[in-house]
Amino acid sequence: MKKALVMLATAVAMSGAFAQTSAPASAPMGAPASAPAAKAGHERNVEDRIAYLHTQLKITSAQESQWNAFADVMRSNGETMGQLFQQRKANTNLSAIDDMKQYATIAQAHADGMKKLVDAFDPLYSSFSPEQKKLADVTFHQGGPEGGHRHQGKGGAKKAPAAAE
Numbered sequence: 001m002k003k004a005l006v007m008l009a010t011a012v013a014m015s016g017a018f019a020q021t022s023a024p025a026s027a028p029m030g031a032p033a034s035a036p037a038a039k040a041g042h043e044r045n046v047e048d049r050i051a052y053l054h055t056q057l058k059i060t061s062a063q064e065s066q067w068n069a070f071a072d073v074m075r076s077n078g079e080t081m082g083q084l085f086q087q088r089k090a091n092t093n094l095s096a097i098d099d100m101k102q103y104a105t106i107a108q109a110h111a112d113g114m115k116k117l118v119d120a121f122d123p124l125y126s127s128f129s130p131e132q133k134k135l136a137d138v139t140f141h142q143g144g145p146e147g148g149h150r151h152q153g154k155g156g157a158k159k160a161p162a163a164a165e
Helices: 002-014 035-056 061-090 096-127 130-142
Strands: none
Touching (some): 035 061, 035 130
């Protein structure tokens, strides 16, 4: 079950929609982050992703309104997922069935969030120039600023980044 959660969290982070909550950089390794610090770190990750995509996709001033709608969905999805992961982290004494139900809730929220993200991205992508579409295709295929690294689970090797054409 933990491996499945790690895979879901990785998929969420790689989707570009959100980043997993993490301890702030100033926290010592292994030290738990406080809820406000974790939330601030999570929000910073989402905002970093939004800024990265804005630059990477070369958003024009004419595309800003569509971009803002897309970015707002990213923020909303990130907030939802952050809350669900915090709840999961806080609920340490769950029965197997409750654990599975909680995981199903996270998976459903991810699916719902991706649907909203696609709906917001579609008109933006349609407004892109051919160059921007190529940038978007490569950027989303690679998984973002991580350069396409896809985690293979505990101790697994990472795949090499996809070659840009």
